[in-house]
Amino acid sequence: MTVRMSLTNDCERPPPVTQPLFQNFFIFHGGILMKIYVQIGGDCSITAFSTCSTADVQVDAEVTGPLYPEKISGYKLEPDNTGVNHLVFDEEQFKAHVKQEQEAAALAEAEAKLAEVSRDALLAGVDDEVALTMTCLYPEWQAGQEYKTGNRLRFGDGGFIKVLQDHKSQADWLPDATPSLYAVIADPAEEWPEFKQPTGAHDVYMAGDKTTYKGEHYTCKADNTAHSPEEYPEAWEKAAE
DSSP, X not given: OBEEOOOOTTOOOSSOOSSOSOOOOOOOOTTOOOBOEEEEOTTSOEEEEESSOOSSSOEEEBOOSOOOGGGGGGEEEEEOXXXXXXXXXXXXXXXXXXXXXXXXXXXXXXXHHHXXXXXXXXXXXXXXXXXXXXXXXXXXXXXXXXXXXTOEEXXXXXXXXXXXXXXEOOTTXXXXXXXXXXXXXXOTTOSSOBOOOOOSGGGOBOTTOEEEETTEEEEEOSTTBOSOTXXXXXXXXXXXX
């Protein structure tokens, strides 16, 4: 096969390109000589083969044997003493290119994982008040997931919850129906949040906590209060309106 091109010692070539403009490659089998054109990249590497000469693909040379488009990164031009360029395949060049691509892919994957881990660590490290300002960054609750104590999740229409114990979520254990597994993270800007029945030591009311119960505002007077103002009125003080 003949692929012919005029290259000076200074590697004169079409304007540098980084992506092949022609993907219409052909495999020529041994013994057949045919003229093709190649595209030269900014580093003088072969970036495309074509049977037509264009403003971008205009380098011709001689080649004998089959061409393998999937190994294009291993081809290079070598001029002989008559000035004719020969398109040859360099196995070591191809292997080096493959290794470089593999290393680049591994680095990109590692950097993506690092970014993910750093993001997760940041989201887990802030307190509830800060987390409430960026709830959109937390994942949506889903069934069939392994959740750890302390995980924060979005649920329903604007809901924001915290996992209270390690478990695998189930479709019939919805957060709003399983207070032993999930607690609502209340907005501190809401002065009188609705009373929620405590389910354990983690969510009892402490002295000074405020709540709304049956339309009335109450302030807790005793630590570790697990009952409503109706059930245990001694622990609550009704707010003056």
